[in-house]
Amino acid sequence: MTGLIIKAVGGSYTVEASDGVYECKARGVFRKRGISPMCGDSCEFTDENGGRVITEIAPRRNELIRPPLANLDMLLYVASVAEPSPNLTLIDKFIAICEHKSIEPVVVITKTDKGSGEEIAEIYRRAGFTVFSADNTTGEGSGEVRDFIAGKLCAFTGNTGVGKSSLLNRMFPSLELSTNEISRKLGRGKHTTRHVELFKMPGGGYIADTPGFSSFETNRYEIIFKDELKDCFREFVPYEGKCRFPDCAHTADKGCAVLQAVGEGLIAQSRHQSYLEMYEEAKQLKEWEHK
Numbered sequence: 195m196t197g198l199i200i201k202a203v204g205g206s207y208t209v210e211a212s213d214g215v216y217e218c219k220a221r222g223v224f225r226k227r228g229i230s231p232m233c234g235d236s237c238e239f240t241d242e243n244g245g246r247v248i249t250e251i252a253p254r255r256n257e258l259i260r261p262p263l264a265n266l267d268m269l270l271y272v273a274s275v276a277e278p279s280p281n282l283t284l285i286d287k288f289i290a291i292c293e294h295k296s297i298e299p300v301v302v303i304t305k306t307d308k309g310s311g312e313e314i315a316e317i318y319r320r321a322g323f324t325v326f327s328a329d330n331t332t333g334e335g336s337g338e339v340r341d342f343i344a345g346k347l348c349a350f351t352g353n354t355g356v357g358k359s360s361l362l363n364r365m366f367p368s369l370e371l372s373t374n375e376i377s378r379k380l381g382r383g384k385h386t387t388r389h390v391e392l393f394k395m396p397g398g399g400y401i402a403d404t405p406g407f408s409s410f411e412t413n414r415y416e417i418i419f420k421d422e423l424k425d426c427f428r429e430f431v432p433y434e435g436k437c438r439f440p441d442c443a444h445t446a447d448k449g450c451a452v453l454q455a456v457g458e459g460l461i462a463q464s465r466h467q468s469y470l471e472m473y474e475e476a477k478q479l480k481e482w483e484h485k
């Protein structure tokens with residue numbers, strides 16, 4: 195039988211097939227091959243000794259290590275206006291990783307009841323991204339996000355507490371996902387998202403809720419080499435070939451068209467700053483990591 199892995203927790207996999215949902219284990223063969231099935235994988239599974247076992251997974255179009263997901267069309271990076279305040283460097287890192295893997299990055303700004311968030315929205319709109327704003331206290335903006343992602347395989351990611359689960363509940367009330375707030379009412383302490391799970395959207399497609407991360411964590415899981423980095427900043431691309439030096443890294447060279455555009459306010463300073471930080475990190479990568 196064929197299905198889609200919609201949940202992967204501790205070696206158990208929930209697989210959605212055309213005729214229902216099945217709990218499966220994975221064959222040891224995957225460990226030998228150094229891969230493990232993940233959410234978003236298309237798989238083959240079969241009955242074996244009274245249980246169900248995943249025997250094969252289809253080649254992946256892309257995969258993220260964190261959040262662990264395969265075959266994404268789109269990643270929605272959720273940042274809140276306040277509590278927690280947005281970390282632009284982190285947004286830019288996730289966007290670059292998406293570009294690198296051909297996953298469409300989208301920015302969603304939540305908690306717009308605490309401030310407009312327009313300054314940030316404008317940075318990303320001008321850089322060429324789709325940006326949404328949502329106030330989860332009223333549900334405003336959730337319909338636009340829902341319509342935009344219809345039919346796609348996509349995921350929410352972002353810091354813990356930005357309102358990913360709250361927004362999903364606004365988009366699809368029947369999900370009734372646990373959020374920090376609801377659990378407080380129930381007196382059960384913090385109840386944030388603990389694992390990645392894909393939900394089937396009524397209009398087609400799937401959306402994953404994922405556990406958030408703290409602002410202090412950096413994404414050490416994905417590697418982009420320094421020469422590939424400039425292609426991961428889409429607003430730099432129109433300037434490619436216009437710098438004085440053909441191999442310009444857009445870092446400090448005189449005659450750099452990208453730096454000139456930053457100076458003229460055509461490229462956001464914060465975006466270029468993130469590029470410089472990522473470039474410095476990429477320079478530290480060892481040769482053996484190039485494999």
Ligand SMILES: Nc1nc2c(ncn2[C@@H]2O[C@H](COP(=O)(O)OP(=O)(O)OP(=O)(O)O)[C@@H](O)[C@H]2O)c(=O)[nH]1
Nearest residue numbers: 305330355356357358359360373374375386387406
């Ligand atoms: N004022 C305001 N509060 C919000 C909004 N969205 C979410 N919250 C609150 O922020 C807190 C965290 O919301 P969650 O939806 O649990 O956040 P999350 O991103 O899913 O967090 P993790 O699961 O830990 O990654 C809760 O107390 C929500 O009620 C919003 O738009 N405005």
Ligand SMILES: [Mg+2]
Nearest residue numbers: 358359386387
């Ligand atoms: Mg959550």
Ligand SMILES: [Zn+2]
Nearest residue numbers: 437442444450
């Ligand atoms: Zn340059």
